[in-house]
Amino acid sequence: MxxxxxxxxxxxxxxxxxxxxxxxVMSDGSPHTVATWYLWEDGRALVNMDAGRARLExxxxxxxxxxxxxxxxxxxxxxxxxxxxEFVGGEQGMDDIDRIARHYTGRPYPHRDRGRVSAxxxxxxxHAWGF
Amino acid sequence: MxxxxxxxxxxxxxxxxxxxxxxxVMSDGSPHTVATWYLWEDGRALVNMDAGRARLExxxxxxxxxxxxxxxxxxxxxxxxxxxxEFVGGEQGMDDIDRIARHYTGRPYPHRDRGRVSAxxxxxxxHAWGF
Numbered sequence: 001m002x003x004x005x006x007x008x009x010x011x012x013x014x015x016x017x018x019x020x021x022x023x024x025v026m027s028d029g030s031p032h033t034v035a036t037w038y039l040w041e042d043g044r045a046l047v048n049m050d051a052g053r054a055r056l057e058x059x060x061x062x063x064x065x066x067x068x069x070x071x072x073x074x075x076x077x078x079x080x081x082x083x084x085x086e087f088v089g090g091e092q093g094m095d096d097i098d099r100i101a102r103h104y105t106g107r108p109y110p111h112r113d114r115g116r117v118s119a120x121x122x123x124x125x126x127h128a129w130g131f
Numbered sequence: 132m133x134x135x136x137x138x139x140x141x142x143x144x145x146x147x148x149x150x151x152x153x154x155x156v157m158s159d160g161s162p163h164t165v166a167t168w169y170l171w172e173d174g175r176a177l178v179n180m181d182a183g184r185a186r187l188e189x190x191x192x193x194x195x196x197x198x199x200x201x202x203x204x205x206x207x208x209x210x211x212x213x214x215x216x217e218f219v220g221g222e223q224g225m226d227d228i229d230r231i232a233r234h235y236t237g238r239p240y241p242h243r244d245r246g247r248v249s250a251x252x253x254x255x256x257x258h259a260w261g262f
Contacts, residue, residue, distance in 0.1 A: 019205040023154035023164035023197065031162050033154035033197040035208040035260065066154065066164040070201070074150040077166040129166065 001081065001125035005043055010078055010128055014040035014069060017104045022047060023066040027058050037100045038067065044120055045080065048097045051089060051115035059084055065121055076130040086120040093117045132212065132256035136174055141209055141259055145171035145200060148235045153178060154197040158189050168231045169198065175251055176211065179228045182220060182246035190215055196252055207261040217251040224248045 006014070022036045032055065039046040045067055049056050059065065063084040070077045088096065093116040094109075101109040109116075137145070153167045163186065170177040176198055180187050190196065194215035201208045219227065224247040225240075232240040240247075 019150065019201050021152035021154075021164055021199045021201070023152075023162035025156060025160065025162050029156065029160060029193075030195040030212070031154035031156050031197040032210075032212070033152055033164060033199040034210050034258075035199055035201055035205065062160075064161040066162045068152045068164040068166055070150050070152070070166055074166065079163075079165050081161070081163070127165075 001079075001127045003125055004123045006078075006123075006126055009131075010126075011040070011043070013071060013076075014078060016071070018069040018071055019074070020067055020069045023068075024055055024059055025062045025064060027061065032058075036067075037104050038069070039100055039103055044122055045082070046096060046100070046118055046120055048093065048100055048116050048118045051093070051117050056087075056117055059119060060087065067121070076128070078126060078128045080121075080123050080126045082121045082123040082125075084119045085122045086118075088118040088120070089115060132210075132258045134256055135254045137209075137254075137257055140262075141257075142171070142174070144202060144207075145209060147202070149200040149202055150205070151198055151200045154199075155186055155190055156193045156195060158192065163189075167198075168235050169200070170231050170234055175253055176213070177227060177231070177249055177251055179224065179231055179247050179249045182224070182248050187218075187248055187250075190250060191218065198252065207259070209257060209259045211252075211254050211257045213252045213254040213256075215250045216253045219249040219251070220246060
């Protein structure tokens with residue numbers, strides 16, 4: 001894997017609303033993966049979760065994460081390893097999920113009944129396949 | 132998450148050549164994700180790697196893995212947690228990558244110059260989103 005920053009070509013691709021999977025480590029040290037929306041901004045990734053997610057708890061305990069973004073025809077994909085440097089809840093957490101939902105669906109996030117928490121991910125290394 | 136077996140509907144979906152990301156735990160305990168081909172057979176997942184992959188080393192050390200398969204329009208996805216119960220190299224490893232490549236591309240795997248190792252993944256729990 002290489003160190004950031006990413007070449008402009010990959011940076012631009014990551015700004016698209018790609019399919020993405022986030023990998024975290026559960027409390028027992030086992031890997032956990034789930035599909036996630038994300039935003040790529042200034043070389044960092046922003047993800048956002050329901051405030052009640054167990055994942056949030058184990059990410060606070062071990063902030064190391066891995067992301068794999070899969071481009072359109074998924075013969076191209078970029079993996080990013082990093083760590084969460086900041087969790088943000090409250091109104092900002094809700095604003096962020098609206099911003100992310102607009103990026104993917106063109107509309108604000110439809111659910112307002114539960115709190116949302118953002119996690120900013122600083123990238124430590126990356127690798128691109130199929131380019 | 133629920134325990135296997137998966138309902139017939141999800142079982143059938145997993146047999147399709149879906150985009151998939153595998154999550155493993157590196158030697159330092161940090162999560163690692165990468166896109167992967169897989170085959171879903173009799174409630175187990177088969178993946179196959181270049182015999183020289185570092186990932187293979189840390190999977191032998193900690194066989195716990197997580198898979199997230201993303202269906203066609205990726206509003207549906209299924210995550211599987213499990214463990215590698217068997218590694219298979221040699222001719223069988225090469226036969227397996229041919230079988231997997233045919234599933235995804237309709238053709239045998241084009242590269243014959245490097246050894247291939249299969250990993251059979253037994254599923255311990257699963258979760259489906261968007262259904």
